[in-house]
Amino acid sequence: MVDLDGVFRREWGPAVAxxxxxxxxxxxxxxxxQEAFAEALRTWPRDRVPDNPGGWVLTVARNRARDRLRRESVRPGKEWGYVVEEIQAIRARTDHADPHPVRDDELRMMFTCAHPALDRLSQLALTLRLVSGLTVAEIARALLQTETAVGQRITRAKAKVRHANIPLRVPPAELLPERTPHVLGCIYSVFTEGYWSTAGPSAIRDELCDEGVRLASELCTLMPSEPEAHALAALVLLHDSRRSTRVDADGTLVPLEEQDRARWDRGRIARGLNRLRLAQGSTGPYLPQAVIAALHATASSWDQTDWRAICAAYDKLAVMTDSPVVRANRALAVGFRDGPDAGLAALEKVAHDPRLARSNLVASVRADLLRRAGRRDDALTWYRTALASNGSEPGRDYLRRRIAECGG
Known part of the structure; x- marks a missing residue:
């Protein structure tokens, strides 16, 4: 059987970039x-998957692009030879005009999509589509927006890049600070979509996790003096150290408190802690998140977790971001530090934030705190509410398990 979906996830971003x-x-x-993958879907089941599927896709795609440009050139005053000259000029500019020695086309694409001519959400949506290959539906869930709105954002963003002649390159040094936060955010979004898939049959997409870790490391190589790049690299490495224990042999989600810590990747933890040391001095949001991940990764057991330090890190993060998601997660940490009732009181302060209207986060956190408080009937109601808006099948299975534990 042809695993076209796996090839797509691995090769889409590199091919588009x-x-x-x-x-x-x-x-x-x-x-x-897209046309190349459609051709693969037609021919690979018959002819078998090529030895180098990524190279096959890129070759077919380049031929399709050349055919399209040739067709568009057939109009008065514009011959194919002139179009070829234009393409060669573009290639010369993109190959030699970069002020930084970046080998990674995807990273170059990220900086292009981070151009200040694009608004923040359009930057993120465009990058997740072109670099990560996420569907419009997946991006909509990640951004807590409608699919229609996200589709329109992507279309407008591509048009603006084209009409404004935004160059496909890493910007000069003086422009890096204004672009870097977006690139960091996009890398983290790629990783989190792999680490906690918002939809589909699998809780984890290994290729997206690997891609997020790789791109974070690549950015540190490009910007070795940027502490927030090291903070992001620390964060994804420390999270990723637990990847293999997040699901069991049947693909069922395993909560952090039940994971086998002996199976956590100690090499990645060590690398993450080293990145964390390099991140000191960062004033951005990834450092407190990395500190939280480090506190989990280095705790000898769930009972030995330093919830006081974790809550302190959440407090810093909440001030930096004013994010309702951060405040909801902080409420859960408060519940572990001070007891479920204290956590519920903290959650109530953010529960009605309209920015969480399309998310099941509040319902999930409230249900968990109620269950831990022994209020199983109330927990059952909120687990069912969370289940109704969860698009991930492993996530839904986890909620069904909790519902059963509460007598539902």
């Missing part, structure tokens, strides 16, 4: 790669 650099047009690149 490489073809965008070759053609200078994001829409041409995306459409051509």
């Amino acid at each position: 490489a073809l965008a650099r070759w053609s200078g047009d994001l829409t041409v690149a995306e459409d051509a790669v």
Whole structure:
């Protein structure tokens, strides 16, 4: 059986990024790669998967893009030879004009999508689509927006990149500070979509986790003096150290308190702690998150977790971000520090924030705190509420398990 979905997840981003650099047009690149995968779906089951599927996809996509540009060139005053000259000029600019020695087309694409001409949400949506290959539905869930709104954002963003002639390159040093926060956010979104899949049959997408870790490391190589890049790298490494224990042999989610700590990846924990040391001095949001991850990764047991330090880190993060998601997660930590009733009181302060209206986070946290408080009937109601808005099948299975434990 052809695992086309796995190939797509691995090869989409590199193919789109490489073809965008070759053609200078994001829409041409995306459409051509999409056509290449459609061709793969037709031919691979019959002819078998090629030895180098990524190379096959890129070759077919480049041919599709060349055909499209040739067709578009057939109009008065614009011959194919002139189009070829334009493509060669684009390739020369993108290959040699970068002020930084970046080998990774995807990282180059991220900085392109981080151009200040694009608004923040459009930057993120465009990057998640073009670099990560996430569907519009997946991006909508990640951004807590409707699919229609996200689709329109992506279309407008691509048009603006094209019409404004935004170069496909890493910007010069003086422009890096304004672009870096977006690139960091996009890398983290790639990782979190892999680490906690918002939809589909699998709780974890290994290729997206690997991609997030890789891109975070690549950014540290590009910007070795940027502490927030090291903070992000620490965060994803420390989270990723627990990846293999987050689901059991049947693919069922395993809560942190029940995970086998002996199976955590000590090498990744060590690398994450080293990145954390390099991140000292960071004033951005990834450092307190990395500190929280480090406190979990280094606790000898669930009972030995330093919830006081974790709550302190959440307090710093809440001041930095004014995020209702942070405040909801902080409420759960308060519940572990001071007891479930204290956690419920903290949750109530954020429960009605309209930014959480499309999320099941409040319902999930409230249900968990109620269960720990022994209020099983109330917990059952909120677990059912959380189940109704959860798009991940492993997440739904986990909630069903909790419902059964509460007598539902």
